[in-house]
Amino acid sequence: MIIGVCVFSTANLVFASIGGNRTPKPPGIEVTVQAGDTLWEIAKRYDEQAHMSTQELMYYIQQENQLTSAVIHPGDVLVIPLES
Template identity: 85%
Template sequence: MSRKSLWIGMIIGMCVCSTASLVFASIGGDQSTKPAGIEVTVQAGDTLWKIAKRYNEQAHMSTQELMYYIQQENQLSSAIIHPGDVLIVPLES
């Protein structure tokens, strides 16, 4: 293999790596597209349903949809919450 072929191969390899880096960076997505959230401290008598119902119009979602998003955003394994818990309620801007 000649020196010229080696240089051309290296240049092509760097172009491929650069393109792959750009593609993988764009796959990660833009984190700023996530809905904005507010922090809500759970009060005595609150349920996930009540909190979702309180904010569903601001979030432009049904109560059930917002319950799902609250659970996902806060990584809750169930709908059980306790007074003093601080939840992120995702709201659309």
């Protein structure tokens, strides 16, 4: 019985490691930046739905999207923490 448990545990580890190479997609929706958009305006647009202040959401968007500043460009795709 102990051998059976060991074999079963090893099989679980192997199968878990096979599927473990995928990077999980962060929860949220994707928003494409339009001409004239600012990070503040985008955060303001979604702050209530995200249950965050505009400033908190701006920080989240910068962190989640690996932005080094608040500068965004048309065509950028940003993840916003909302259920799709």
